[in-house]
Every structure is written in structure tokens, then in C-alpha cells.
Amino acid sequence: MKESRLMLIQYATAVAAVALVSVHLVMQGVIYPYATAISFSNILSVYRNGFYAIFLEALLVVVLVHGFNGVRIILQELRQTRSWTRLVDAGTVVAIIVTVAYGTRTVILAVFGGVSV
């Protein structure tokens, strides 16, 4: 993929992350008092709200893509060999896939009852 496309994704996920994280913080810190928001039963009930489960999945993908792409950029500036470039690019894709899959597993288990109070 062209670097300009990767940077477009980086900028788009940055903007999206600002919006999603803001909503998330308002939900967890203002609408629900913080102490209540982090209780296990409350978290499960939040996950089982279909809209909020989709919201959390979107937050997961946006933040992980933005974060790992940012780390990729930093690592690419450390060394300039072709093998390093390929290793970092491949490592970034693998890291995003693995962490998104693991986070999605948590969302699915919480939504569909794999986890209970």
C-alpha cells in the first residue's frame, strides 16, 4: 500500500479516535459514575447493549490501527534496510490482526454469554 494511503488511514483513525474516546470517557466518567462504571456487572451490561458493543468494537479497531501504525512509523525511522522495512510492515499487520481478534473475542464472549457475573 502507498505510504500516502497509510497516512490517510492514520489521520482518519486519529480523528475517529478523538470522537470515540471522548464519547467513551463521557459514558464511563460522567453518565455513569466512575466507581460504578468499572464494576464487572456494569461492564457486562454495557457490552450487552447492542449499540455500545458495536461502539466498543469500533473503538478497539480504530485505536489499535492508529497505535500500531504509529509504532510502525517510529520503527521505520530507526533503520533503513529493505529487510527491516518488510519486517516492521509485516509485524504491524500481524500485531493489528492478533490484537483486534483478541479484543473482538472479549466483546463476543461478553455479548453472547460466554462470561457471566
Next chain:
Amino acid sequence: MRDLKLMVQRFDPFRDSEPKMMEYRIPQREGMTVLDALLYARDYLDHSIALRFSCRQASCGSCGMKINGRPRLACYTQVAELGGEKVVAQPMDNFAIIKDLVTELESFFAKHKDMMPHLIRADTGEMEHPSAEYLMKPEELEKMLQFTYCIKCGLCTSSCPTVATDSDFPGPQALAQAYRYAMDPRDEGGEERLKLLDGTHGVWRCHFAGSCSYVCPKGVDPALGIQLLKRHVMSGKAPHREGAKVFAASASQK
């Protein structure tokens, strides 16, 4: 007027294991530049000091060095503006040292050349045997004029934090020149030039520190050019080519 305390970083890669600072006492005179002080030290105190200079009027860009911690032209920096008591001269950062204050500029000019800093046009016959002038509107000239003032001194590149870590990054000088030619209405090689910049170590590695613009002795703003260049690289389209059309109309009238 008190004597100037001139500290010069000395280093010969063939003889020394690490750089050392040497101190020289220079009798000051009104209007003395750092280059004047260095030449006095070389001519009367220590003939072995190596430095590069030529025009003495900020036109050639040869005497770029780090003066009191900041990249400057030695001929364009007066001792008085630095306080008049102590001047520390060191070679530019981000360049290999040949000897003392003389740095290796080969890779710097190679990166400049990579940007194809010349007009690229389809009418090669017209380029070799011109029949009319290539016309340009004043507002088109305005978009790129400041970037034509670059004297390739390397100060911007020596101040760039990305160049310090990424040896494949073209650097602010080369990127600003890429923008200068991309914005030239007479040029038709825009897309070709933009493709060069859209790699892992291309224009996107500029994080807009802005130090290049801060140190430029000619008032060029490479950081601005790079940000504007990003817009064109993102779209993949070179700017409008109205000037080239004007030339075509002008030629057909003859």
C-alpha cells in the same frame, strides 16, 4: 574592544579518535563576522584549521556551520550579534566530518538531484531549440518564488530531527525543491516527481518540527513547502498546468 574567545571544534578522522575544542584569542573589529574571526585564526594563529567558504556574502552557501549551537552561515553572522565575547564554531550536524568545520555534502547533493530539480517537459525539441518564451503568471511565480532562493547551504538539513535518525529521508532542502518544481507551471513532470516522495522514507516522515525554516538564512520556509507537498502527494495529482498552455498559445501565434 575586548578580544574574542573563539572556540573551534577540531577533528581529523584519520588521526583523531574524537573531536576536541581549541581556543583562539581574536582581536575584534567593528562589523567582524564569524568567518572573519575564523580566517584570522587560520591565517595568523593556526594554519591547520579546515573550513569551507567562498563568496563571503551569503550567496554560495559554503560556510554553513553550527555557531553557538545553532546552524548558521559564518559569513552572515556578526560576532556582535552573538554577544561579542565568546563564539563556538562546530561542524554542521547530520553530516559526516571531513576535517574540522568541513562536512561531506555528497549525499546531500545526491538527494537534491534525486528530486529532478529541472523542468521536465514533453516538448524536448522546444527545450533544445526554443522558438518562444515559457510564460508564467505573477501569481504562479509567487507560489514558488521563495523556494528558488535556496542556496543549498545544508543548514536546514543539519537542523532536521528526521534526517538525524532516517538516512533515507530526502531532507527539507530536497523536499522544498521538489515542491518548487512541482509548483512551476512550466513543468510537466509533476506526477513522476510526486511518486518519488510517496515511499516509506519520503515526504511523510516530516513531522513538522519546523527547525528547517527557523535556521534558513535566506528566509525560505521548507516546512511550509513540505506540508503543501503532502497535499499533492496525497491526491497523487500535480498542480494545474496553465502556464504550459499559455506557452503553447504563444508559440502557435508565431
